[in-house]
Amino acid sequence: VDKKFNTNKLYALASGSEPFEFTLPLKDSISIDGKEYSVLLEYDGLSGAYMIVFNGKTYPVEVIKKQQNKYEIVFNNISHTINVETPFSLGRIKTLESSKKKTDQAYLKAPMPGKIISIMTNEGTKIQRGETILILEAMKMENEILSPINGTISKIHVKANTTVMKDDIMVEIKPD
């Protein structure tokens, strides 16, 4: 049992997915269907990325953000946000998740820098998933930004003809 974490298990948890369990100390190999395969991890200083060599293939991995036990990585061109949890913290998360699901506010963030062309809705308006909330112009294209959920527009943070940065919160939606 590891002294700091008081456990010999760790869990890698990506949202919407079941956690993967790893036993400490962590080996440089993983087993699939009872067979052990070695994993080689290298850091490539030139590109600032890690290279995972596994089963004859090389996968580039970049660490984008890191906050305590939360990691945002791009693994072979696909983004993942993965939390590493202990058995205790994993249990707490599961309890929390089931209780808070309904009160969450959804934040609609700007997916890229651009200019707001027009806003197609108002505060207090009911909105369906897939309905256009606003038009964001970027890279010469007018992009319709659609509602990801069913809900009510609770707050609009942007105005037409203003610019936004990537990840600026544009609209808040209260889910149904």
Next chain:
Amino acid sequence: MAIKKILIANRGEIAIRITQTAKKMGISTVAIKTAVEPNALYLSFADEVYDNTNDTSPISVFLNIEKLITIALQTRADSLHPGYGFLSENAQLAQNCLNNDIVFIGPSPDSIRDMGNKTIAREIAMANGIPMAGGSKGAINSVEDAIAIASKISYPVIIKAVSGGGGRGMRIVKEDSEMAKMFNLATNEAKKSFNDASVFIEKYIENPRHIEFQVLGDQSGNVIHLGERECSIQRKHQKLFEEAPSTALDSELREQMGSVAIKMAKAAKYYSAGTVEFLLDDKKNFYFMEMNTRIQVEHPITEAITGIDLVEQQIRVANGETLSFGQDDVKFNGWAFECRINSEDVQSNFIPTTGRLEKFSFPEYPYLRLDTGISVGTTVTTNFDSMIAKLIVHGKDRDDAIQKCSKILDETQIIGLKTTIPFFKMLFKNKRFITGDFTTAFIEKQVDQYYDFSEEEKLLAAWFVTKLFVEENLETKHINTNQDNKLNLWLMSKRISTF
């Protein structure tokens, strides 16, 4: 050859593409260096670089006709190649070249003007018995008129920019209530993209295939076709993947559509390389959509299966030569794919991404052609469109092309930017795609997930993050070495969530 020196009025991969053919033909090239990307890759391929970094004009030099003519005269270029995009389909540029004794490597100003104006193109097509979808006679000016026409030709209809192209300014309308919103969106986008807000309406052919024919004509009136390109894999009306030939055509239909394409080109008095675009419905009816009067982004797949260098033909035709081969000499060999590697996030509905390219590594094979305008260290910004490379693969047949392309993608590494590569990995495993049974609705309606990510990769990502965490946090790293390290995969769901 009267043409000795070409001014390239473009940037990126197409500028490089033009230098390569010019070099082969013993023609020198001039590239233009701009303040936006003074270290761009294309500059190193040209024989001469015109430094335009001091230009204070708010419009890009590639959109500035007078400036381009001045540069051509100053550098003593006897000809100008416009590439694609920018002013490639601008009749005024072609005309001004003519007026200044600069050979415009493309069709005549009249052909560009006629085909560039979608309502004139429709009139010419109609007068020549080219099959077309029903629609408005000319431009429409109001939502009321739009609704009136839509009720006549029946919904769904599509609003298109009169001066449009490249999928911009197009909106599909399914019922009266959507018309006002879509009409405004289309006119706004048309105004911004083409500096002409006028739009027209056409009957919308549902779930068609987008099939285009490459045509080639000379100034003596000879026109031939070089087969079709299948361009149905699109998102937001923008092509993402093209192949030649198409699984939807047999040799009979190919001949039929090819002869209509030739007829259209002849009606437009067309010379140089051009593209006649059609929609093909599920009953194999085809409708003329538009004619593009430039070299297309996807021209390499036609080059792959015909062995004809289209840029060389453009230069020869501009030089006044007649085509040295006829329709019967055109032979199709194998199957070619083009994957557009765009800096886009397939996990966020193909939204453009930006960043500095830290690694950009592709394998090398005789059947792979990589056309790109960027290299490691390039920062991809929102200044230009999102395409960073074209992967062109030539297989013996379609299955062979799929296998070769999948292997190449597995061996490709891009760091620093998210790209459309995971989309293509999905594509080559998709049943519909493999059987060739898809339409322009493929991306929006016919696939469940825009990217492929294996269980193995998911597991490796989880292991990697755990490894980092352990390295950073654990006090004691080497205890209980005899422990059982078996990994339990709890229920691994088939779907990975999107962020």
